[in-house]
Amino acid sequence: xxxxxxxxxxxxxxxxxKVFLECVQDMDHENMFWYRQDPGLGLRLxxxxxxxxxxxxxxxxxxYSVSREKKERFSLILESxxxxxxxxxxxxxxxxxxxxxxxxxxxxxxx
Amino acid sequence: EDKVVQSPLSLxxxxxxxxxxxxxxxxxxxxxxxxxxxxxxxPTFLFMLTSSGIEKKSGRLSSILDKKxxxxxxxxxxxxxxxxxVYLCAVRHYGSSNTGKLIFGQGTTLQVKP
Numbered sequence: 020x021x022x023x024x025x026x027x028x029x030x031x032x033x034x035x036x037k038v039f040l041e042c043v044q045d046m047d048h049e050n051m052f053w054y055r056q057d058p059g060l061g062l063r064l065x066x067x068x069x070x071x072x073x074x075x076x077x078x079x080x081x082x083y084s085v086s087r088e089k090k091e092r093f094s095l096i097l098e099s100x101x102x103x104x105x106x107x108x109x110x111x112x113x114x115x116x117x118x119x120x121x122x123x124x125x126x127x128x129x130x
Numbered sequence: 131e132d133k134v135v136q137s138p139l140s141l142x143x144x145x146x147x148x149x150x151x152x153x154x155x156x157x158x159x160x161x162x163x164x165x166x167x168x169x170x171x172x173p174t175f176l177f178m179l180t181s182s183g184i185e186k187k188s189g190r191l192s193s194i195l196d197k198k199x200x201x202x203x204x205x206x207x208x209x210x211x212x213x214x215x216v217y218l219c220a221v222r223h224y225g226s227s228n229t230g231k232l233i234f235g236q237g238t239t240l241q242v243k244p
Binding site: 054109118119 | 139164166171172173174175178218220230231232233234235236237
């Protein structure tokens with residue numbers, strides 16, 4: 020079974036802190052994705068990566084950056100957390116033509 | 131602008147009812163349409179549809195795609211309380227990096243009452 024894990028299920032941070040969310044997949048997938056999910060807005064793509072050290076902006080990249088130094092690991096970084104970044108963050112991975120497999124999500128609260 | 135629209139946004143039914151969830155899309159370079167079920171955790175994959183008119187079926191769930199009219203439906207027959215979830219529709223398209231990004235709809239929240 021494909022497994023996608025995320026470093027934390029729940030996280031509480033203060034405004035202005037730097038926040039790291041990590042995602043690891045064990046299926047040697049080329050593609051990895053970071054989404055945020057908010058009520059009424061569905062899943063929105065923040066960033067994705069199609070290879071090691073390769074990344075591309077999604078629909079809402081502002082305030083976020085990413086890092087992919089190894090194929091199995093994709094990190095989302097909030098350089099200076101703000102309250103409007105309080106959300107559920109979901110990581111996913113996929114091969115080129117397959118469905119995306121999701122991690123359990125990290126519920127981030129910024130106070 | 132590419133978009134995926136689901137309807138209704140929420141639905142309340144009783145056990146045993148049949149429900150139909152709708153997903154319409156306007157997406158360039160369409161490749162496939164996917165349905166996911168999300169309970170209070172990660173979305174889990176249900177179906178991937180690439181061809182019009184071919185029904186995919188899994189137990190009480192079935193789905194079909196109409197590429198001419200640009201929509202898909204997800205049917206659930208004889209609903210059970212365990213079907214209560216958010217159902218997500220997503221369309222895969224190919225952009226410049228050829229990664230097959232997904233564009234998600236807002237989701238339909240289904241509540242099945244005993």
